[in-house]
Amino acid sequence: MNHVSPATDLDHLFRPRSIAILGASNDPNRISGRPLRYLLEGGFKGGLYPVNPNRETVQGVKAYASLADVPEVPDVALLAVPAALTEQAVVECIEKGVRAAVIFSAGYAESGDDGLLVQDRIAATAKAGGLRLLGPNCLGMFNSNIGYFGTFTQSLDREIPSPGPVGIVSQSGAYGSHIAYLARKRGIGVSYWITTGNEADVDVAECLYWMAGQSDIKVIMAYVEGVRNGPRFRAALALARRNRKPVVMMKVGRSEVGAKAASSHTASLAGSDEVYDALFRQYGVHRAATTEEQLDVAYACTRGIFPQGNKLGVVTLSGGAGVLISDSAERYGLDVAPMPEAAQKQLKELLPFASVENPVDTTAQALNDMSLLSKNIHIMLEQGGYDALIGFFSTVPSTRTLSAPLRQAITDGCAAFPDRLVAMEMVTDEETVRSYEKNGFLVFEDADRAVLALSALTRFGTAFENAGSEAEDDIAAAAPLATGQVSEYEAKRILGQAGIPFLDEKLVNAAGAAGDAADAIGYPVVMKIVSPDIEHKTEIGGVLVGPGDRAEVMASYDTLIARAAEHCPDALIEGVLVAPMAKKGVETIIGVSRDPVFGPVVMFGLGGVHVEVLKDVAFRHVPFDKAEALSMIDQIRGRALLSGVRGAPPSDVDALADVLVRISAFAAAHRDNIETIDLNPVIALPAGQGVVALDALLVPLSRIGA
Amino acid sequence: MNHVSPATDLDHLFRPRSIAILGASNDPNRISGRPLRYLLEGGFKGGLYPVNPNRETVQGVKAYASLADVPEVPDVALLAVPAALTEQAVVECIEKGVRAAVIFSAGYAESGDDGLLVQDRIAATAKAGGLRLLGPNCLGMFNSNIGYFGTFTQSLDREIPSPGPVGIVSQSGAYGSHIAYLARKRGIGVSYWITTGNEADVDVAECLYWMAGQSDIKVIMAYVEGVRNGPRFRAALALARRNRKPVVMMKVGRSEVGAKAASSHTASLAGSDEVYDALFRQYGVHRAATTEEQLDVAYACTRGIFPQGNKLGVVTLSGGAGVLISDSAERYGLDVAPMPEAAQKQLKELLPFASVENPVDTTAQALNDMSLLSKNIHIMLEQGGYDALIGFFSTVPSTRTLSAPLRQAITDGCAAFPDRLVAMEMVTDEETVRSYEKNGFLVFEDADRAVLALSALTRFGTAFENAGSEAEDDIAAAAPLATGQVSEYEAKRILGQAGIPFLDEKLVNAAGAAGDAADAIGYPVVMKIVSPDIEHKTEIGGVLVGPGDRAEVMASYDTLIARAAEHCPDALIEGVLVAPMAKKGVETIIGVSRDPVFGPVVMFGLGGVHVEVLKDVAFRHVPFDKAEALSMIDQIRGRALLSGVRGAPPSDVDALADVLVRISAFAAAHRDNIETIDLNPVIALPAGQGVVALDALLVPLSRIGA
Structure with a gap:
């Protein structure tokens, strides 16, 4: 796990020994009064320091005129002050040496560009001063094991939660309150509850990572609208799985309206829902479709029995x-x-x-x-x-x-x-x-x-x-690929070295050499123009299928060169590819695309209309192992087409899985410099005969900026 | 509605003015004591006649030594006697002139062949004597409007149900009790509740029909494992829709294990789940996937507001x-x-x-x-x-x-x-x-x-x-089709008369005539052998695509005749079909098959792997109108292929829907003498150009017995 630094500094935030409450109100029903009220009702045993310049005591607890006056450095400061005073409070925290703060107030990134500007400034100040931040625009958190209720959520109004086997992380305070209440109603205790709000610093991924390391919880419930740091989120899910902590996830924004509403809600990046789905599938996260389902599954998890069979x-x-x-x-x-x-x-x-x-x-x-x-x-x-x-x-x-x-x-x-x-x-x-x-x-x-x-x-x-079985992230970053456009020939060379099987093709630069190549390959052949500047060769007649003897091959060479010259006079022509005719099999498509949040994902589907029109595709985050590759193949609706239908023999699914694993390893090694890989088609030959990719497109990431 | 006789005689069963209870026990907690107890607790106002030869009174009500002694002819008799005495009790009911009876006891069709034999005998006796039967092996029924609780279900143990907007019909007594209790728990009253058990006479379809006619209920909940009388069931759903009574259906047996368990449970015929699905879709029945969903939807229906828009x-x-x-x-x-x-x-x-x-x-x-x-x-x-x-x-x-x-x-x-x-x-x-x-x-x-x-x-x-908009069953039964095998040519003639568009083809019997036909059609052409004895022509090389001039056509004629003679020496050869080359479009398949319970259903799907491998098909019961045909087309996952993809023009979906309507009308008119129709492929041409069926197979039902 080379993407995440250990989350130990979150212990200040989530398991404090002492707490300051800036702006603490004497009215236990006001937003700024509720945290202290809940802390008192919850029986927090550590240092409790209300800061209020106007009062000697707040809700019966000795108050301090300023944070500076507090007799120790509190582990965490709850900032129950209006937005206008928050920036100053952050500075005071740093001056006092406080390591973590919770910002309740709203009016930041979620309210527009001005708010975002202030939020960024506060985050930068905090970072420079070594202060971790939860929020702003959050409901805070609680740790019921120690009676720490750093929150003003109304849902504690009737009853203070009891500890138990559940941990909750939510980007929405209201939703987090909602499911915590439903859990309680069902008799399930909640030990940790964290709402992350605008995530100026601490994000849902880091909280999940922290929870995955807590030995006293049996199940993690999460609500996610969008993730900022893909690798960290992934690492958290991997840790949870390793520690046998089931994650029961409500990831919203699957629908178009929902995704739009989510991004307007906390101004987070939504990312592709399919990419989230693939991640959850890969890491054994249960994605709940409904709140009821989320509660049901979490409830069942509290038994702590996870059979491997399905009888x-x-x-x-x-x-x-x-x-x-x-x-x-x-x-x-x-x-x-x-x-x-x-x-x-x-x-x-x-x-x-x-x-x-x-x-x-x-x-x-x-x-x-x-x-x-x-x-x-x-x-x-x-x-x-x-x-x-x-x-x-x-x-x-x-x-x-x-x-x-x-x-x-x-x-x-x-x-x-x-x-x-x-x-x-x-x-x-x-x-x-x-x-x-x-x-x-x-x-x-x-x-x-x-x-x-x-x-x-x-x-x-x-x-x-x-x-x-996961080998993930063991793959060292490879040397960057060359920037600029990559021709089909070059793409095949690079990917061929990575273990992707292509046809035995020859690049030639003269009609006679084309004839020699075809003589060696055997007739008939396929011939294609090769140029980094011509992406879609068929559109200019740059592919000729079936030249059947030497004379025809030589004539075809001249035809291809002439067509390229006519349609793309400025293109750099590397030559003509002479290749054997493709063998018969099932057409598949394998691709790599780059998710803005999570980096490269591998896509698999069947050729023809299956990917484009029927959207019958499976995604996986890279790298993945063969079992995952096989599950990816099994996931598509058209899977039966690879089992031999209408008299066709079964396809070499095993070899197909190998290619998926290799492309995933390649994409992982080049995670920072691949925009797209497209192997289309990849012919799955009959079982035992392997697979062969007929065409390859490779677009390095740097090309985008070029 | 020519398939169903009016259900008026069920009023005796479901709305009796007087009730006899044969075998009524004085112990209000025994199975044979509970019906009287519930009737007393429910305050039934009509005549109440316990029959018990050993007691003067039963649960405080005057008892009679035999049914013959009861001072009036009760509308319904509840047979709370052991299986061994039931047959005699049925005879007594008939002798008394009783019109309806409920048989609680088990040990009939559900217990094996012997039980089925007795059940059939009882049913025959009852039918001959004009006695309608509910059961055997059922929990009975109630009508809470009049305090009539003709049931021994334990679920009334704590509380007698109140009337309300819900009617329940269930083939399972336990499930019926379960949902009635859940409805009550949710504050929803249930006026009618009927469990049909083994359905020796009254079946779920007849009960649904009866309920659809009750003005005092707003929603019908049903539990169905299998239907005996398809047309009656369909008529009941049609009546419910016409009367604006939503039907919220739990149809179980979707899975293989479930279907097997269902048929062993009440020995009913399961039928194809897809055919049920099509029926529910067509008649606007809500098929609930879960019990909770069934309750939720029924609950929502009690508001009585059914908007047509989806905003x-x-x-x-x-x-x-x-x-x-x-x-x-x-x-x-x-x-x-x-x-x-x-x-x-x-x-x-x-x-x-x-x-x-x-x-x-x-x-x-x-x-x-x-x-x-x-x-x-x-x-x-x-x-x-x-x-x-x-x-x-x-x-x-x-x-x-x-x-x-x-x-x-x-x-x-x-x-x-x-x-x-x-x-x-x-x-x-x-x-x-x-x-x-x-x-x-x-x-x-x-x-x-x-x-x-x-x-x-x-x-x-x-x-x-x-x-x-439904025109259903207005189609008069057509003259029976000829029995025996039907050649492609004859099938096209018959279906062509029914409005199915085919190519302009000519049947010829000599090489010269084939040349003349091709001259008239224009070159190139397609030629096929025509014989009622050769179903799969391609397998014997009986189709030749592309003869391009007169000489080639004449030679092809001879080739086809020779191949037929070689491979099928005994086949009756009607000649050779000369047809124009098919125009380009999207291949679809339209078929008619015969469900054992419901009769003909039309199937629609796309050609190639879509139907066979991907199982991407839609079914509808016949006849149906154009709106239904369009919804059928919209239902398939590959619908986008008809909208013009990858540069293809949009297909003539309108004409495709017309063909579906016509084939549905044809199948309806011939509902008793079609086994199979297969139009494969039907080419959907670009919008405005119509569709054309290239091949037709028609198998009359009578052929099966031949």
């Missing part, structure tokens, strides 16, 4: 629910695999009317003798080989006579398997839900939501397991 | 929420259209820091002066042209000081627009939710769920509006 056992009291859950399982990629035959026989002996294959429908009969239900669940967990089990019990847990025996039966059935992931669908009261949770069960009111959450856990499991 | 106004206190909602809106097809410029100016004057385009982010400033929020909402509703408005308020409605003023402000803002659809995202207690609902607002805890529900309402609005 789901289903037990219900009703056939209909089993069907419903099977549909959901398919939707989310879980496998409702049948029970082994022997186990089915055992189940059938217990419950003669039951469906025993999986979904197992015990029918309501199981309620007449709850021990049958226990045995049923035990057998499923013991013999079914399921990575997760879901039970559907609807309102039964609320039925007066059945409630207690049901809980006992379910708990008994699972007792021998404490490490197995078991979720319950139940429509019941909060108290009953908590009682099941205490016994280690996840409880959902909606079965589909439960299945979605379970599927997310298995994907985390797989991602955590594969975290070791 | 969504968004008002929030937080920029982040606005972005989130914009993403959701795009996902579900709603348009977050900008406010008019003038209105934006007005809003900006009210709230200088607000984003005013839409989403409108008032910022928390609006909370300081709630009248600003009121005015803001009023301006949006008055000038934005929005079909629906959503507000995001998170936990603010729960904030002690802000709760009441917020509700007042929102209510004031909407007061002038009582017919506008307004939904609120709020995280608050039930009482507060109900208070907003009383003022006409929909309330959701999750913004995405709110947007999904609003989008469903706009789709219902569009479907209801277009309900008049």
Whole structure:
């Protein structure tokens, strides 16, 4: 990880031993009064220094006329002062030697160019003075482990949060408050909560990195509108994966209106949504489509069980629910695999009317003798080989006579398997839900939501397991490419050295040499004009397919030279390429493009209309390994075309993945000097025969400025 | 509607004036005791006749030793007797002159062949005796309007349902109970609730038809595993649409495991999921993916407002929420259209820091002066042209000081627009939710769920509006097609008469005649062997493309005849087709196939890999109109290929839709004697030039039996 410096100085901000509050109000309900109120209610044990020149005490705490008067150097200063006084407060912090400050006030980058100017000035001052900044235009943060509530969010109005397994990082204060409240409502404690606002200094990436290193949280929830530092963000996700901390992400701005609204909201750069999607996929981040989903998945993560397999056992009291859950399982990629035959026989002996294959429908009969239900669940967990089990019990847990025996039966059935992931669908009261949770069960009111959450856990499991295989960023930066335009021939030479397979082509500069080359290659051949100044050769008739003998090849040479002279009289002509006819296979396209935030990403798709019109493409951040390359190939909708359809043989997907890995390594090594690479088409030959790229375009980054 | 007899005799079943309960138990908690208990708790006012030979009274009600002793002919008999006694009970019902009975007991078709045999026998007896049956293996039904609870479902254990705007029809008793309970929990009354079980007689289609005719419900929720009578089901959906009753459908069995589980559950025929999907799309049924979605949409329907437009106004206190909602809106097809410029100016004057385009982010400033929020909402509703408005308020409605003023402000803002659809995202207690609902607002805890529900309402609005345009089933059944194999030439003649455009082709029987035909058509031509016995001509070299002069045409004639003789010596050869070369355009495929439940469906897709490999196809039940044909074309993922891509002109989509309508009318007229029609390819020419089908295959149904 050579892109990120360790985030230790954030400890001042997020785990302070002493706090100054500049502009602290005596009114505990005012914005400038709430932080102190929450700190008092939260029982913060360290030094607490309200700064207010007009009062002896603030909310009962001794106040200081200025920061200079505070008897120690506080770890963090909360700036609860108006925008107009903020710049001066920052200077005072630096003079005092404070290392971190939180700026609540708005009116900076989000309000226009003038605000941005002031914000930049403040950021520069802080940086020069060694002061880290959270905000401005943020709601602050809290660390409930130590009672540190450096925030004025209204959502703490009724209740101070309890510590727990969740950490939240949000670019939106309101959204961060919203999900923290929803988590609390669901009985999940939140230990760390950070809102980053305008990110004049500390950004969402750095906070994520910091959270990924905290041993006392089990899951990170994040809300992101746009990322400023792509490599740092990526490094944070990589660290989270390495530390087995699931990240449950709400990345907004997928839609056009949404992206526009996001950029006007915090003036951040949106970046391409596909590029974010690729990153999340690559690092095993769960991207939630809805807030509810974000909460559901985070809730499920708090169990801390992340299976690698996707086999789901289903037990219900009703056939209909089993069907419903099977549909959901398919939707989310879980496998409702049948029970082994022997186990089915055992189940059938217990419950003669039951469906025993999986979904197992015990029918309501199981309620007449709850021990049958226990045995049923035990057998499923013991013999079914399921990575997760879901039970559907609807309102039964609320039925007066059945409630207690049901809980006992379910708990008994699972007792021998404490490490197995078991979720319950139940429509019941909060108290009953908590009682099941205490016994280690996840409880959902909606079965589909439960299945979605379970599927997310298995994907985390797989991602955590594969975290070791990444070779990322081990690739040293390569020597810069030559600037200026690169001809097709030169592009093929450079990329050929990087391991991309091309046809055996010869560059010639005379008709006779063309004939010699064709004699060596074998007829018929393909001939192309070569010039760094002619990007689209076909448009000027610069490609001739099929010259079949020496005479025709020599004549074709003259034709190509003449056409180039006619259409592009000023072009530098390097010669003519003589190449064998392409073999038959499936046309694919491999490209590299440069995301303004994240740098190079590799694109893969099928040729023809698939990429251009159907937008059937997959992206990955570079570099990546072969498993990732294969998952990239599997991701496209037209994947079946590589499996051999309509009588065609299956394509050499293995070789295709190798080429993707090589181009990703090349792009990573040249991350700072590639604008575009376009290999189009890349022919995937039948399995065992490899792939071959027919054309190459390489545009160095420096060309843009030229 | 010529497929369905009126459902009036179901009134005996669903709206009885008197009820007999055979096998009524004195124990109100036993299965056979619960129906009487619920009827008593529900306050049923009609005749109530428990039949129990062992007791004078049952649960305090005078009992009768046999049905024969009951002093009147009850409208309905509830058979709470064991399976072994059911058959006799059915006979007694018929002897008494009872018109409808509910069979609770299981052990019939769902338990195997023996059970099916008994079930069929009972059904036949009932039919002969004029007795309608609900069940067996069902939980019964209720009509809460008259306190009629003909069910033993445990879910009424705690509370008897109140009447309300919802009707529920479910093939699964457990699922039906589940959603009825969830509806109640959400404060929505359910007037009718029917579970159909094994459907020995009354099926889900008939119940839906009956419900679609009830004026006192606003929305129908249904759970379906498989349909027995396709045309009746379709007629029910058509009636619901005509009567402006939204149907919110949970059709399970989409997945392979799910479909298998469904068919083992109630032994019903699953049918193709795509065919169900097409039907729901065509009749404006909302197919819910999850139970939560089903409840959300039904809940939203109870407002009774179904806008036809899809413009969504968004008002929030937080920029982040606005972005989130914009993403959701795009996902579900709603348009977050900008406010008019003038209105934006007005809003900006009210709230200088607000984003005013839409989403409108008032910022928390609006909370300081709630009248600003009121005015803001009023301006949006008055000038934005929005079909629906959503507000995001998170936990603010729960904030002690802000709760009441917020509700007042929102209510004031909407007061002038009582017919506008307004939904609120709020995280608050039930009482507060109900208070907003009383003022006409929909309330959701999750913004995405709110947007999904609003989008469903706009789709219902569009479907209801277009309900008049259907011409369905007005097409008289046509004279049966000839049985046996149909040659390409004959297929083209038949379909050509139905308005399908083909090339100007000539069937010839001699080389000279082929030359004459080609002279008339113009060179080059395409030539094909014609035989009802050769389905796949290309495989025997029976198609020659491009003969360019008279001599070549004459030689080609001989070649084709020789090839046919060689490969298919026994085939009847009708001659050789001489046709013009096809014009260039986009290849499409139009087909008709026969669904075992629903009859003919039309399929549309693009040629090449799109249908076969990418499965990019759309289906519709026949007949359908041009609007439906256009929506069918718009549905495919590769739609852009018809809009002119990569330099190609846009295709004649209008003419393509005409052909789809014509083939649908033809399939409808011949619904009982077509197995398959395959028009492949159908070339969509550039706009204004029409389409032309190059090949036709027509397989009459009778051929299957031949």
